[in-house]
Amino acid sequence: MSWQAASWLLLGGSTLLLLAGLPVAFSFLAINLIGAGLFLGGSPGLVQLARNCVDSVASFSLTPIPLFVLMGEVLFHTGLAVKVIDAVERLITRVPGRLAVVAVVAGTIFSAVSGSTIAITAMLGSLMVPLMIARGYHPVMATGPIMAVGALDMLMPVSALAVLLGSLSGISIPKLLIGGFVPGMVLKAIFVVYIVLRVKMNPLLAPATSLPAHRGWERIRPLVMYVIPILSIFFVVVASMSAGWATPTESAAVGAFATVVLALAYRALTRERLLAALRGTMSISGMILFIIVGATTFSQILSFSGASDGLVSMITGHNLSRDEIVAGMMLVLIFLGVFVDQVSMMLITLPIFMPVVHKFGIDGVWFGVMFLICMQLGLLLPPHGLLLMTMKGVAPPEVRMSHIFRAVVPYVALSLAMLALVFFVPAVAVWLPSVLG
Amino acid sequence: MQRIEALYGRLLTALALAACGLLFLMMIMICVDVLLRNVALLPHVRGLAWADEASEYILYLVTMLAAPWLLREGRHIRVDIVLRALPARLGWYLEWFSDALACVCCVAMVAYGTKAAYASYASHALTIKTLVTPEWWSLAPLPVAFLLLGIEVLFRMVRLAQGERAPRGDAVAAH
Numbered sequence: 008m009s010w011q012a013a014s015w016l017l018l019g020g021s022t023l024l025l026l027a028g029l030p031v032a033f034s035f036l037a038i039n040l041i042g043a044g045l046f047l048g049g050s051p052g053l054v055q056l057a058r059n060c061v062d063s064v065a066s067f068s069l070t071p072i073p074l075f076v077l078m079g080e081v082l083f084h085t086g087l088a089v090k091v092i093d094a095v096e097r098l099i100t101r102v103p104g105r106l107a108v109v110a111v112v113a114g115t116i117f118s119a120v121s122g123s124t125i126a127i128t129a130m131l132g133s134l135m136v137p138l139m140i141a142r143g144y145h146p147v148m149a150t151g152p153i154m155a156v157g158a159l160d161m162l163m164p165v166s167a168l169a170v171l172l173g174s175l176s177g178i179s180i181p182k183l184l185i186g187g188f189v190p191g192m193v194l195k196a197i198f199v200v201y202i203v204l205r206v207k208m209n210p211l212l213a214p215a216t217s218l219p220a221h222r223g224w225e226r227i228r229p230l231v232m233y234v235i236p237i238l239s240i241f242f243v244v245v246a247s248m249s250a251g252w253a254t255p256t257e258s259a260a261v262g263a264f265a266t267v268v269l270a271l272a273y274r275a276l277t278r279e280r281l282l283a284a285l286r287g288t289m290s291i292s293g294m295i296l297f298i299i300v301g302a303t304t305f306s307q308i309l310s311f312s313g314a315s316d317g318l319v320s321m322i323t324g325h326n327l328s329r330d331e332i333v334a335g336m337m338l339v340l341i342f343l344g345v346f347v348d349q350v351s352m353m354l355i356t357l358p359i360f361m362p363v364v365h366k367f368g369i370d371g372v373w374f375g376v377m378f379l380i381c382m383q384l385g386l387l388l389p390p391h392g393l394l395l396m397t398m399k400g401v402a403p404p405e406v407r408m409s410h411i412f413r414a415v416v417p418y419v420a421l422s423l424a425m426l427a428l429v430f431f432v433p434a435v436a437v438w439l440p441s442v443l444g
Numbered sequence: 445m446q447r448i449e450a451l452y453g454r455l456l457t458a459l460a461l462a463a464c465g466l467l468f469l470m471m472i473m474i475c476v477d478v479l480l481r482n483v484a485l486l487p488h489v490r491g492l493a494w495a496d497e498a499s500e501y502i503l504y505l506v507t508m509l510a511a512p513w514l515l516r517e518g519r520h521i522r523v524d525i526v527l528r529a530l531p532a533r534l535g536w537y538l539e540w541f542s543d544a545l546a547c548v549c550c551v552a553m554v555a556y557g558t559k560a561a562y563a564s565y566a567s568h569a570l571t572i573k574t575l576v577t578p579e580w581w582s583l584a585p586l587p588v589a590f591l592l593l594g595i596e597v598l599f600r601m602v603r604l605a606q607g608e609r610a611p612r613g614d615a616v617a618a619h
Binding site: 264297 | 460461463464465467468470471472474475477478481482496499500501503504506507510511513514515517519520521522523524525526527535538539541542545546548549552553556557559560563582583586587611
């Protein structure tokens with residue numbers, strides 16, 4: 008079979024099955040079974056496929072995925088997240104669009120200790136959007152900042168999908184986790200500036216409301232009591248990693264354990280809540296891990312069939328410059344983000360993209376951070392962006408889908424600007440990982 | 445039939461609970477390893493050498509234990525953009541196609557997974573890392589998990605036949 012036919016069968020077939028609504032894991036598994044039968048020597052290849060499925064998830068580098076998710080789930084199921092919002096609300100007082108800014112700052116704190124974009128969006132959306140709507144905020148101003156900050160969780164160091172990207176691509180996981188930090192924080196700061204300017208230009212978007220009457224210690228008490236201890240978990244994770252006490256993988260367990268201990272210290276952790284957090288964790292990470300089981304041999308089959316080599320030669324044979332090729336890959340990712348979920352994006356593209364990255368000597372961390380920004384964009388792009396659906400699910404009924412679509416537009420534009428910045432100034436992504444070694 | 449389905453659902457929930465317990469155990473085990481490696485709490489004990497390997501097996505087991513439960517809960521994500529755009533009845537037919545294909549995948553994985561595990565058992569193959577274990581121990585859970593998944597796919601087909609002629613509302617979000 009020619010490499011072109013193999014490419015159509017493997018890449019086209021898996022995309023077709025995905026679009027037919029087959030669960031992602033089974034879409035890849037079905038194509039892998041066909042591919043192993045055709046390209047890996049029939050029955051022995053199929054037995055090898057079964058063996059690879061076992062090896063795929065029995066990997067220590069994947070352990071942060073459930074552990075990062077568990078950190079966030081404990082935070083949300085124990086009610087500590089509500090305390091964080093309250094604390095931030097007491098601190099931010101005289102800012103136009105105050106509650107929207109509170110949402111961004113609270114989301115930033117959550118993203119330091121949670122590896123789940125959906126959980127953050129659902130949590131902030133269910134708690135803050137009704138409050139903002141009740142205080143006269145326009146639905147666009149109430150929902151946009153929350154979806155934007157939720158999506159950015161993918162770029163922050165405690166990110167389950169960044170771990171998966173590192174694991175699948177071979178890019179250093181710790182460097183990837185740290186590499187997203189600067190672009191993520193800069194983008195959040197830009198979001199705040201945008202909200203303030205937008206509300207200054209049109210105060211009706213977020214009417215000023217009476218401030219809670221907290222003075223002195225009462226004002227900063229929740230910050231000291233809840234925000235600083237919760238943020239300290241983030242520093243425990245980074246410090247244990249940087250100081251060499253724990254490997255990056257182990258630091259996820261240390262962080263999860265610290266979260267559980269903190270929840271216990273606040274007497275917020277009951278057996279039921281811990282179980283709910285563990286079930287939530289299993290629901291998210293079990294599904295991601297099972298996709299890895301289903302897709303594990305996909306890149307190997309692509310390679311054996313000649314499709315990988317053929318496609319890479321085709322891409323590199325057009326005398327395109329390194330930057331043109333990277334830009335092309337980012338455009339493909341943004342396009343895919345409109346239709347398919349983030350895990351599928353990685354599984355479809357990485358077997359082709361990574362050989363190109365290696366061939367051109369492209370910095371893996373730089374490429375990986377841009378990959379993460381593209382996946383983050385995919386969460387926000389209408390009509391299928393997952394966070395748009397999440398927001399619709401938790402927002403009050405008066406928030407219509409058209410509001411949600413309009414709400415993300417400026418944040419998508421700002422994220423695209425950040426992608427361009429990282430593209431033209433790679434130091435934004437690679438400086439911090441190089442400093443921290 | 446409904447009673448069998450409910451009982452099966454309870455089995456899947458119990459397996460998922462076991463996965464939750466294992467996950468918690470893994471977290472504690474890694475932390476104990478880090479603690480013992482950095483703090484001289486016990487004489488002559490510097491960490492748990494087998495902790496990394498045990499974590500790998502736990503991660504694999506957790507995935508296998510949770511997968512059938514996730515299918516019951518409709519939590520194996522998929523792309524439903526086309527299903528939603530199509531007329532409901534056509535979407536319903538596509539659900540049948542998906543279930544049939546998932547069923548074929550499960551049968552194949554049970555067959556080849558069993559073949560891999562049995563061949564390993566018959567040849568007395570060992571996995572030699574920090575721990576030395578018969579290799580079939582790690583291979584055997586795979587076909588069992590796919591058998592459970594396959595049975596759940598059949599129950600899904602029964603529910604599809606009895607339910608509304610429209611696509612299901614399964615999850616599309618992963619994180």
